[in-house]
Amino acid sequence: MRLLYVEDNEKLALNTSASLRKNSFVVDWVSNGEDAVHSVKSFDYDAIILDLGLPDMDGLSVLQAVKQVNSEIPVIICTARDALEDRLSGLNSGADDYLVKPFDVSELVARIKAVLRRPGGALGLHLAAGNITFETNERTVKIDDTPVRFSRRELDLLELFMRRKGRVLSKDGIENALYGFDAPPTPNAIEVATHRLRKKLIEQGATCSIHTLRGIGYILEDNRT
DSSP: OEEEEEOSOHHHHHHHHHHHHHTTOEEEEESSHHHHHHHHHHSOOSEEEEOSBOSSSBHHHHHHHHHHHOTTSOEEEEESOOSHHHHHHHHHTTOSEEEESSOOHHHHHHHHHHHHTSTTOSOOSEEEETTEEEETTTTEEEETTEEEOOOHHHHHHHHHHHHTTTSOBOHHHHHHHHOOTTSOOOTTHHHHHHHHHHHHHHHTTOSEEEEEETTTEEEEEETTO
């Protein structure tokens, strides 16, 4: 899951971003409204965390601009503005949730997952493909009910394939989902990661395989169908 974090307090942003990454989110941090709008136009995000007190634009103006680009993207406002009228204004302007600073990152993570589980959201708690099951909260995978260990990158990639089971994923699509703009993948990183994951699934007896569609991308399909 790739998040855009819009926050002008550098210390808070760096600490929160690090905690979100430990919870398996890809995080792009920007410190002003202009960069936020530009990022939404340039990349696909599963959700946005938005401060209201930005140096160049009011956060509500950023919210409106973001919704014009992508009306479906969930936005969680995180701000020190705790008055009832501020909350109402944010929610009535299109925000999906409103969190007052200071907050615990565990609550922010729970709220992100909550908005992503809503109808049309990107997140489901339980994923299944063939004989593979993935519990996204615990980040655990079983094949034929047997726990299998994967590296963090393998888990991220497997989750992406399982969420798009039966659909083609391009290399650019995988990069966009798994890598932030501050940590781009090295050359051939997608090919290497996909090869390793494919090999491990075969070794563990998975009934789903990752197939390469030359010049197009990759697809996870159930071999039994």
